[in-house]
Amino acid sequence: MKWGWLTAALALVASSFSASTASSEIDAFIKAELPTSAAPGIAYARVKDGTVTARGFGERRKGSGKSVTADTLFPIGSVTKSFTALAIMQLVEAGVLGLDDPVSQHLPAFAGGPAGGVTLRQLLNHTSGYSTVQGNSQHGNTDASRLGLIEYAGELAQVTPTHAPGAVWEYSNANYQILGAVIEEASGARYADYIETRIFAPLGMIDSEVVVGPAPSAMATGHRPWFGGVRAFAGGEGFAINAPAGGIASSARDMGRYLAMWLSGEDDILSAEAKAGMIAPSGPSSPHYGLGWSIDPERGTVYHTGLVPGGETLASFSPSEGKGVVVMVNANGGLGFADTWYLIGGVGARAMGQAHDDDGWRWGPRIAYLSIALLPPLFLLLAFVSWRGRSALRAKRESTPGKLSLWFPAVAMIGLAWFLISMLPRMFGGSITTLQLYQPDFAWCMIAAAVLAPAWAVLRLVLAYSGDRSPG
Numbered sequence: 001m002k003w004g005w006l007t008a009a010l011a012l013v014a015s016s017f018s019a020s021t022a023s024s025e026i027d028a029f030i031k032a033e034l035p036t037s038a039a040p041g042i043a044y045a046r047v048k049d050g051t052v053t054a055r056g057f058g059e060r061r062k063g064s065g066k067s068v069t070a071d072t073l074f075p076i077g078s079v080t081k082s083f084t085a086l087a088i089m090q091l092v093e094a095g096v097l098g099l100d101d102p103v104s105q106h107l108p109a110f111a112g113g114p115a116g117g118v119t120l121r122q123l124l125n126h127t128s129g130y131s132t133v134q135g136n137s138q139h140g141n142t143d144a145s146r147l148g149l150i151e152y153a154g155e156l157a158q159v160t161p162t163h164a165p166g167a168v169w170e171y172s173n174a175n176y177q178i179l180g181a182v183i184e185e186a187s188g189a190r191y192a193d194y195i196e197t198r199i200f201a202p203l204g205m206i207d208s209e210v211v212v213g214p215a216p217s218a219m220a221t222g223h224r225p226w227f228g229g230v231r232a233f234a235g236g237e238g239f240a241i242n243a244p245a246g247g248i249a250s251s252a253r254d255m256g257r258y259l260a261m262w263l264s265g266e267d268d269i270l271s272a273e274a275k276a277g278m279i280a281p282s283g284p285s286s287p288h289y290g291l292g293w294s295i296d297p298e299r300g301t302v303y304h305t306g307l308v309p310g311g312e313t314l315a316s317f318s319p320s321e322g323k324g325v326v327v328m329v330n331a332n333g334g335l336g337f338a339d340t341w342y343l344i345g346g347v348g349a350r351a352m353g354q355a356h357d358d359d360g361w362r363w364g365p366r367i368a369y370l371s372i373a374l375l376p377p378l379f380l381l382l383a384f385v386s387w388r389g390r391s392a393l394r395a396k397r398e399s400t401p402g403k404l405s406l407w408f409p410a411v412a413m414i415g416l417a418w419f420l421i422s423m424l425p426r427m428f429g430g431s432i433t434t435l436q437l438y439q440p441d442f443a444w445c446m447i448a449a450a451v452l453a454p455a456w457a458v459l460r461l462v463l464a465y466s467g468d469r470s471p472g
Contacts (some may be wrong), residue, residue, distance in 0.1 A: 009443045022046065023053050026350045030057050030403075038230045038338035039329035041068035041220055045256030046351045047317070048326040051208060052256035060330065061221035061232055070253045071152060071207055071353030073219040074328035075235075077306025079255075080248040081320025083177050083195055085124050087183050089274050090198060096186045099124075106182050116157075118165045120182065123175040124291040125282040127168065135173035136430035138241070142366035145239035149191055152182035152241040169286045171246040180244025191243050202269050203261055205254040211238030211247050219249050224312015225334030227441045233310040246308060252326060259317050259324040262302075279319065299354060307332055308435045312340055314348050325351035334440055336366030369442060372420075375449035379456045386460050393464040406464050410457040417450040 023046060028222050030042060034057055041058030052134030054070035092098045097106065101249040103108035108120075108301040115128070122128040144152065156174055163170065180191045185192050192210035200208050209216060214237050223230035238247050250258070265272055278291040279302040288295050292389045300320055306313035317324025327347045332423075333340040343358040349356035386393065425432045425445065428439075435443035 002041040007424060022048075022351060022353070023055070026347055027055060027057075029346050029350055030055075030343070033343050034058050037329075037331075037340055037343040038223070038225070038333060039331040039340045039343060040230075040331045041072070042327065042343065042347070043068050043070060043072055043074060043252035044325060044347050044351065045070070045252040045259070046081065047256050048260045049322050050260055050264065052260055054251075054253040054256050056252065058179045062230070064221075068220060068330070071251045071253055073207060073209075073249045074313065074330060075211070075217055075219070075222070075246075075249050075306070075468070076255070076315075076328065077246045077308040078173075079304045079306040079313050079315045079326075080128050080246045081288065082243065082292040082304055082315070083199060083248060084176050084179050084183070084191075084244040085278060086199060086270060087122060087194055088120060088179055089270055089278060089291065091186050091276055093271060095181070096319055103178060103182065107150070107153055107157065107178070109157040112197045113157045113191055114160040115165075118161070120179070121166050121282065121291070123179050123182075125286040126171050126175055126291050127169075127283060127285045128172070128175050129163040129165045129167065130156075130159075130172040131162035131170050132172055132429040133173075133431075134159060134162060135175070135177075136434050146243055147180040149177065149184055149240050149244070151180045154369070161313070166285060169289060173242075176245040177241055183244070191240070194416065195248070199269060200254075203254075203257050205250065205257055208248065208250040210243050211249050212240050212243055213237050213322060220311075220330040223331035224310050225332070225338040225439055225441055228334075228337045230331045230334075230338050235308075235310055236241040252328060255315065255326040255328075259315065259326060263317055263319060263322055263324055265319075276319075279310045283366070283424065299352075301352065304415060307438070312344060316348055316352060318352060321353075323352060327351075333440060335439060336362040336364070337369060339359045372442060373445045376445060376452055377451035379449065383452075383456050383459055386456065386463060390463040390467075391463050393460055394467065397464050406461060410454070410461060413453040413457040415446050416453045420446045420450040420453075423426055 026044065034042060040062040041060055043056040045052055045054040056068035056070050056072055058068050060066040060068055060072060088097060097120060098202065099117050101120050101164060103120060103123065104116040110116045118128045156178055182192055184191055192212050195210050207427060210294065215235055222233045222235050224233045244376060261268055279293050280290055281287045281295060282290050290297055293303055295302055301316050301318045303314065303316035310332055311327045311330050315326045325348050327344045329340050329344060331340050338360065339360065342358055345358050346356045395407050421432055425435050432443060432446065
């Protein structure tokens with residue numbers, strides 16, 4: 001008996017020493033990297049064998065002097081989806097829902113519609129057929145944002161999914177907006193109230209809330225990319241239609257409690273069996289996504305990232321090792337500049353005992369950013385060159401090849417403007433309005449280039465067809 005107690009005591013001491021060492025390494029990394037990161041502040045929680053260690057560093061708002069703590073609220077973005085999935089599974093265990101129920105069984109607006117046969121499982125694992133673009137289609141649309149969840153789901157019921165249900169995996173906020181409506185219809189409670197009473201309260205997440213309305217006063221101010229740096233973004237109010245896909249605000253300490261529940265291996269607010277099922281591959285079309293969680297089979301981890309205008313979050317845990325981490329910053333990174341991910345990834349890797357294989361240089365995104373950012377000054381320069389060479393332009397109108405060289409740029413620049421405003425934003429998963437929310441500097445460069453490109457082409461034509469061919 002004596003040796004048993006001694007062994008247990010030594011194991012406890014070793015565990016505490018390991019946790020302390022890991023936290024010291026994380027803290028040293030943050031202190032070294034935060035000053036060069038785009039994020040003014042950061043908070044993290046590390047969970048190991050049920051013990052939560054939480055810290056905060058930096059400022060709640062750049063230049064404010066107000067410190068981030070372990071209890072400072074941050075928007076967690078799409079990590080919210082794991083809460084929505086958890087709520088659905090609670091209702092499944094209660095016998096109110098079935099994972100393979102068609103959504104039309106619970107939301108009558110879907111009956112007979114193009115998405116009526118989509119199942120709750122397909123919504124949970126992003127194989128419903130709704131696309132990323134369809135899920136982001138209402139970003140910035142104030143009228144749509146004022147709708148209730150069930151009312152908005154009725155509008156989505158009329159939208160034909162891009163893919164056949166179950167055919168492909170494509171991440172879409174629409175899936176979780178619909179699931180939020182299912183929760184309200186099945187439980188008879190508002191989504192925010194359900195999450196508060198069935199998840200936050202039992203887990204002791206006393207600072208967390210579903211943001212519907214003005215942002216909480218205790219929440220860190222977000223910051224968005226702005227030409228190599230960041231600037232503060234108040235963020236405005238939260239809307240009900242966005243709540244199930246990305247509307248929760250939480251603290252590092254609260255999120256540590258949340259991850260501890262996932263790592264407990266016990267029946268609590270959900271059975272251990274159901275929790276294990278949620279973090280396993282959920283179908284042939286979804287080998288790397290369970291129900292509300294992404295899966296990294298190589299590292300043996302489960303994770304989700306969250307991105308909102310002005311903030312980013314990473315939540316990750318390893319069920320086999322009994323450890324996890326959440327990292328939250330009050331800035332969202334730019335395309336290669338104003339980077340936040342080196343800091344987030346570095347904290348996450350150290351907390352999980354993994355290699356931080358990131359050199360911080362994102363040449364691809366930087367080149368993409370510069371290729372757009374340099375277009376507006378380029379077209380202004382071309383306009384000046386065209387004015388200086390207006391005599392040569394006027395000479396071109398006398399021959400067929402010359403006329404072609406005058407008119408072809410006009411057609412090409414109109415095509416470029418269409419690409420910049422319509423096609424390129426879709427490659428980023430949304431519209432130009434979406435990009436203005438997340439990457440305002442990049443979006444304004446796109447808009448400026450889309451205006452200046454055809455303007456330059458029109459200027460060439462005006463110069464060519466006005467006046468004579470004598471030097472100007």
